[in-house]
Amino acid sequence: MSTTSDVAMADSTRRRLELTSSRLTRLERMMEIRLVEDRIQELFAQGLVSGTTHTSQGQEAVAVALAAATRPTDYVSCTYRGHGVALALGLTPEVVLGEVLGRQIGCMGGLGGSMHLSDPDVGLLPTFAIVGAGTPVAVGAALQFSVTQCDGVAVSVFGDGATNIGAFHEGLNLAAVWNLPVIFVCENNLYGEYSPIASTTSVTDIATRAQSYAMASEIVDGQDVDAVEATISRAVERARTGGGPTLVEAKTYRYVGHSRSDKATYRPEGELDSWIARDPIELFAKKLAHDNELGGESVQDIQRRQSELIDAAQETVLASPSGSIAQMFENILAPSRH
Amino acid sequence: MRLRMNQAIALAISEEMELDPRVVVFGEDVAVAEGPFKTSEGLLAKFGPDRVRDTPISETAFLGAAVGAAMTGLRPVTEIMFIEFLGVAFDQLVTEAALMHYMSGGRYNVPMLMRASVGSGLGFGCQHSQTLERWMLGTPGLKLAVASGARSAYGLTRAAIRDDNPVVILEPRSLYGQRENVEPGEESIIELGTADILRTGNDVTIVTLGQTVRVGLEAADSAPWSAEVIDLQTLMPWDKETVLHSVARTGHLVLVEENQYSGGWGTDIASYVVSEAFSDLHAPVLRITAPDVPVPYGPELEQRFLPSSAYVQDQVGALLSTKKTPPPWWEEFL
Ligand SMILES: Cc1ncc(C[n+]2csc(CCOP(=O)(O)OP(=O)(O)O)c2C)c(N)n1
Numbered sequence: 001m002s003t004t005s006d007v008a009m010a011d012s013t014r015r016r017l018e019l020t021s022s023r024l025t026r027l028e029r030m031m032e033i034r035l036v037e038d039r040i041q042e043l044f045a046q047g048l049v050s051g052t053t054h055t056s057q058g059q060e061a062v063a064v065a066l067a068a069a070t071r072p073t074d075y076v077s078c079t080y081r082g083h084g085v086a087l088a089l090g091l092t093p094e095v096v097l098g099e100v101l102g103r104q105i106g107c108m109g110g111l112g113g114s115m116h117l118s119d120p121d122v123g124l125l126p127t128f129a130i131v132g133a134g135t136p137v138a139v140g141a142a143l144q145f146s147v148t149q150c151d152g153v154a155v156s157v158f159g160d161g162a163t164n165i166g167a168f169h170e171g172l173n174l175a176a177v178w179n180l181p182v183i184f185v186c187e188n189n190l191y192g193e194y195s196p197i198a199s200t201t202s203v204t205d206i207a208t209r210a211q212s213y214a215m216a217s218e219i220v221d222g223q224d225v226d227a228v229e230a231t232i233s234r235a236v237e238r239a240r241t242g243g244g245p246t247l248v249e250a251k252t253y254r255y256v257g258h259s260r261s262d263k264a265t266y267r268p269e270g271e272l273d274s275w276i277a278r279d280p281i282e283l284f285a286k287k288l289a290h291d292n293e294l295g296g297e298s299v300q301d302i303q304r305r306q307s308e309l310i311d312a313a314q315e316t317v318l319a320s321p322s323g324s325i326a327q328m329f330e331n332i333l334a335p336s337r338h
Numbered sequence: 339m340r341l342r343m344n345q346a347i348a349l350a351i352s353e354e355m356e357l358d359p360r361v362v363v364f365g366e367d368v369a370v371a372e373g374p375f376k377t378s379e380g381l382l383a384k385f386g387p388d389r390v391r392d393t394p395i396s397e398t399a400f401l402g403a404a405v406g407a408a409m410t411g412l413r414p415v416t417e418i419m420f421i422e423f424l425g426v427a428f429d430q431l432v433t434e435a436a437l438m439h440y441m442s443g444g445r446y447n448v449p450m451l452m453r454a455s456v457g458s459g460l461g462f463g464c465q466h467s468q469t470l471e472r473w474m475l476g477t478p479g480l481k482l483a484v485a486s487g488a489r490s491a492y493g494l495t496r497a498a499i500r501d502d503n504p505v506v507i508l509e510p511r512s513l514y515g516q517r518e519n520v521e522p523g524e525e526s527i528i529e530l531g532t533a534d535i536l537r538t539g540n541d542v543t544i545v546t547l548g549q550t551v552r553v554g555l556e557a558a559d560s561a562p563w564s565a566e567v568i569d570l571q572t573l574m575p576w577d578k579e580t581v582l583h584s585v586a587r588t589g590h591l592v593l594v595e596e597n598q599y600s601g602g603w604g605t606d607i608a609s610y611v612v613s614e615a616f617s618d619l620h621a622p623v624l625r626i627t628a629p630d631v632p633v634p635y636g637p638e639l640e641q642r643f644l645p646s647s648a649y650v651q652d653q654v655g656a657l658l659s660t661k662k663t664p665p666p667w668w669e670e671f672l
């Protein structure tokens with residue numbers, strides 16, 4: 001990659017750009033996300049973390065694909081289920097795990113916790129713990145690109161359940177009316193909290209909702225990282241060239257409950273297994289093995305290497321102090337301009 | 339009987355539903371899943387899907403529907419899972435529900451209850467941990483109560499469902515799992531607008547609310563001075579008589595609030611007592627609150643946010659001995 005400021009480049013930006021270099025890095029990043037989130041659940045189980053967390057095991061392909069299809073200078077708004085997107089965009093495992101564990105190494109200095117991740121170096125807006133809130137905000141980021149005549153795009157990532165809230169509909173309409181460069185990415189994992197989509201949502205395919213706003217839309221297999229990347233890339237291309245917004249619906253699944261305390265007993269028997277049979281990481285690993293793109297390593301070797309990196313990251317995080325009392329009083333208002 | 343606060347709430351709703359077929363319940367995951375905090379356990383099984391409904395994630399729609407249903411004959415009980423989510427539907431509460439009676443010249447009533455979980459202490463971070471009474475304070479047309487445990491949750495909930503006005507009950511989330519003695523029945527219904535004197539004393543009146551009730555009681559229990567601890571229970575309208583009466587005896591008023599200092603519920607009470615009973619006071623009114631910061635994540639920091647009983651004891655002790663308000667703990671950080 002060619003850049004004049006390699007020295008000053010943030011870790012997250014470097015990691016983001018790596019993602020575009022090869023499909024192997026994408027596989028590694030998907031494994032990393034899975035490992036970090038498994039680790040987060042273990043740490044919760046051990047009582048090392050307070051509060052709650054929402055993990056995204058099973059949805060890694062969407063996160064990595066959207067990161068690969070966009071630039072670090074684009075903007076992304078995401079939800080409380082944001083570890084995967086944050087890591088995909090380039091935030092390091094240290095910064096993400098650190099925030100989840102309330103350590104100063106975390107992206108909010110440990111004062112935010114699992115639901116509050118962000119990094120301007122890769123355009124990740126602070127993740128939104130209020131359902132729907134990030135969608136109009138992404139529209140605003142796209143407005144900025146439009147007003148300043150940049151070819152940047154904004155991406156709003158949200159769940160199926162979020163498409164029942166006013167902010168979603170208002171956001172889509174405004175983006176369409178103003179023809180803004182924004183891509184709405186719905187991770188349709190079939191549940192909003194404990195409710196199956198059919199009990200709360202009048203359509204089966206979220207993508208059909210784009211028609212109300214005369215907006216382009218596409219449905220994609222969310223377990224196929226190449227397919228998601230291709231779909232989002234088409235939408236990004238449309239947005240960058242003045243073609244306006246797109247609603248992308250990725251059909252996917254979360255293997256675990258909504259949040260830490262949810263055992264997900266509301267799922268029909270066999271549903272989870274049928275999704276695990278199409279695990280996005282395994283599918284992609286097989287594909288790369290078939291295409292001879294594993295760099296001479298076995299999947300197990302790659303997995304082991306990733307796992308060691310996460311071990312090291314966890315150690316670094318555990319050595320970082322917890323957020324301090326003084327930090328409670330910081331970053332509330334922007335510093336005054338003199 | 340010993341009940342957890344969430345059980346007491348479910349029981350109160352259930353009893354009112356039995357008595358009055360117009361009472362309906364809806365909110366996110368309140369029916370099949372019986373509530374994210376299990377505050378509607380058994381309701382769907384007992385009353386069926388017509389009266390107990392899950393909603394989409396559509397706070398504006400279901401709060402607005404509660405307003406319309408209430409105006410036309412039902413008595414809806416709705417749940418806002420975390421009080422912050424009210425933000426997306428605020429209009430329906432403060433500009434619609436609260437004003438319908440007024441705007442109809444008194445001809446429409448809005449008998450609805452909006453319950454919401456509130457408060458810090460469970461590690462949910464800055465967008466899920468506030469109490470936010472202040473959003474509603476001073477809104478004409480609304481009643482606002484705050485539960486402090488199973489007993490008051492039961493009594494307030496039953497009263498609120500019977501009230502002909504829009505009532506908000508805030509439920510400190512960290513108390514859902516805690517048990518208290520509840521005697522189900524009409525006698526345990528708590529009239530909205532009444533405070534409860536939980537502990538009598540002579541040196542100082544400590545007014546508490548929600549999560550700070552326990553804090554105030556603990557501080558008083560081991561203190562060298564004698565405190566009267568009042569659970570305010572209702573903020574709108576609040577029980578002026580009980581508070582003034584107590585202050586007239588003790589000469590000292592301390593308000594223990596979970597909210598940030600600026601704009602907290604205690605400001606209203608402090609200003610009223612100072613205006614109405616200045617000559618009864620032997621010292622300035624002391625407000626013990628959280629600092630003006632968002633609720634931090636991480637157990638140590640979050641514990642610091644909510645005033646602790648040890649801190650309350652120190653502050654009250656300083657007030658009584660110096661007759662001045664001591665500086666808050668956070669002064670050194672400003
Ligand atoms: C306005 C608002 N209402 C309710 C919630 C509580 N809540 C958090 S996540 C969630 C489910 C969201 O489902 P979906 O949009 O499908 O996303 P997923 O969690 O499946 O990724 C709910 C109801 C919230 N955070 N904000």
Ligand SMILES: [Mg+2]
Pocket residue numbers: 159160161187188189190191192193
């Ligand atoms: Mg979902």
